[in-house]
Each structure stands twice: as structure tokens, then as C-alpha cells.
Amino acid sequence: MSAQSTKPEPRDFTIRSVKAIVAHERTGAADTLLGMALTFVAGAINAGGFLAVGQYTSHMSGILSSMADNIALGSLELVGLGLLAFLPFIAGAACSAMLINWGRRHHLGSRYAMPLMLEAFLLLAFGLLGWIAHPSPAFVALAVPLLCFIMGLQNATVTKLSGARMRTTHVTGIATDIGIELGKLLYWNRNPDNPDRVLADRPKLRLLALLLAAFFIGGVTGAIGFSQAGFLFALPFALLLLLLAGPPLAEDASTLGRQLGRR
Numbered sequence: 001m002s003a004q005s006t007k008p009e010p011r012d013f014t015i016r017s018v019k020a021i022v023a024h025e026r027t028g029a030a031d032t033l034l035g036m037a038l039t040f041v042a043g044a045i046n047a048g049g050f051l052a053v054g055q056y057t058s059h060m061s062g063i064l065s066s067m068a069d070n071i072a073l074g075s076l077e078l079v080g081l082g083l084l085a086f087l088p089f090i091a092g093a094a095c096s097a098m099l100i101n102w103g104r105r106h107h108l109g110s111r112y113a114m115p116l117m118l119e120a121f122l123l124l125a126f127g128l129l130g131w132i133a134h135p136s137p138a139f140v141a142l143a144v145p146l147l148c149f150i151m152g153l154q155n156a157t158v159t160k161l162s163g164a165r166m167r168t169t170h171v172t173g174i175a176t177d178i179g180i181e182l183g184k185l186l187y188w189n190r191n192p193d194n195p196d197r198v199l200a201d202r203p204k205l206r207l208l209a210l211l212l213a214a215f216f217i218g219g220v221t222g223a224i225g226f227s228q229a230g231f232l233f234a235l236p237f238a239l240l241l242l243l244l245a246g247p248p249l250a251e252d253a254s255t256l257g258r259q260l261g262r263r
Contacts, residue, residue, distance in 0.1 A: 022112050041168075042155075049143070108252050110245070118153065123150065126150075
């Protein structure tokens with residue numbers, strides 16, 4: 001009798017691959033794939049959100065600067081609107097840290113998947129509410145804090161899982177790091193044998209270039225999609241996050257079910 005084949009089914013391989021992208025045990029490849037996916041989503045939501053509500057929702061530097069300008073001009077109402085963007089971004093980052101640390105304390109493999117699942121549901125709510133209620137002033141007043149919360153949630157999640165090597169919701173840091181690495185790459189070392197010679201981190205430079213490209217492509221995609229399909233264009237991005245976060249959460253739920261069943 002011939003031995004049974006142990007070759008994994010394509011579906012099992014796909015599920016394992018997806019779980020590895022958001023797993024708590026990180027690899028360079030997983031960080032790159034997840035960083036590109038989330039940077040693409042951030043670029044799309046940022047550009048699409050501007051078309052939808054007339055404001056970028058990830059640029060905290062610009063929002064804080066505009067608040068300072070409006071204080072100087074005495075436009076306190078506009079300062080309040082800035083706070084409605086700034087504080088939710090911080091709250092989103094804090095929520096991500098709480099979820100990840102709670103998952104770590106309980107030894108959950110889905111610790112990074114939890115904030116992504118929350119982001120998926122919030123994007124789903126944004127798309128459906130926009131489809132139903134836009135362009136009512138009440139929706140616009142709700143949409144800006146909601147999108148800023150989502151951006152803070154996502155940026156903190158990627159910061160935590162990558163050890164602060166990656167950001168996804170804005171490109172200022174990415175562009176700065178690209179400039180630094182290019183400066184080191186172009187630096188002329190007179191003595192190539194000098195142990196202190198300047199060397200560029202080429203893998204980091206490639207990663208940064210991929211993130212920059214993903215944000216730009218996401219921005220183009222979001223701008224076209226939201227302008228043509230409206231708020232429902234948020235749903236494919238919610239689905240992408242659900243696909244990334246679902247397998248690790250399902251595995252933890254299955255493990256918990258087995259443990260409870262043995263009691």
C-alpha cells in the first residue's frame with residue numbers, strides 16, 4: 001500500500017501564509033508584506049477621506065500647526081475642530097497599545113490582529129454610514145474623528161509590531177529615512193577598509209521605497225475609487241483587513257474552545 005501524501009492542501013498553505021503576516025512572532029518578510037498592505041490602505045483612506053470630507057486625516061503635524069495658527073488668529077471654533085481630529089488619533093494609538101498589551105498578557109497569537117479587526121469594522125461603519133448619510137453635516141462631523149482614530153490605531157499597531165521601524169499613515173518619516181539612507185549610499189569613503197566607513201542599510205532602503213510606493217498607489221486608488229464609487233469603496237479595504245486579521249483570531253478562538261471543552 002502506498003504511503004499517503006503529506007503535501008499540504010493549497011487552502012491550508014494560504015491560511016498559514018496569511019496567519020504568518022500578522023503573527024506575534026515577526027519575520028522581515030511578514031513585516032514587509034503587512035507594512036505594504038497597511039500603507040496601501042492608509043494612502044487610499046487618506047486620499048479618499050479628503051475627497052469625502054475635505055480633510056486629510058493622518059497629517060497630525062499639519063493639524064497641530066493649523067490649531068496654533070487659529071489660536072493666534074482667535075479662531076477658537078477652528079481650534080476645536082482641530083482637536084476633534086488630533087485627540088481621536090491619539091485615542092486610536094492608545095487603543096491599539098491596550099489591545100496589543102492585553103493580548104500579550106494573555107499569550108494570544110492574535111495580539112496584533114485584534115486592532116486590525118477593529119479597524120476593519122470601523123472602516124465598514126464609515127463606508128456604510130457615508131453611503132446612507134452623506135453629505136449631512138452630522139456625518140462629516142463624525143467622519144473626521146472616526147478616520148483619525150482609524151489612522152492612529154493602524155499607525156500604532158505597525159509601530160508596535162515592527163519595533164518602530166515602520167510607519168504607515170504618513171510619509172514624512174519614510175521620506176526622511178530614505179534621504180538618510182541615500183546620503184549614506186552616496187557617501188564617498190576614501191578608505192574602503194576603514195571599519196568606521198559609512199554604509200547604507202540597503203534592505204531598509206528597499207523597504208522604505210516599497211512603503212512609499214504603496215502609500216502613493218493606495219492614494220491614487222483611493223482617490224479614483226471614492227470619486228467614482230463613493231463611500232462604499234471603503235468596503236474592499238475593510239475586507240482586506242478582515243482577511244489579514246481573521247485567521248489568527250480564529251485560531252485563538254479555536255484554542256480557547258478546546259481548552260474550555262476539556263474542563
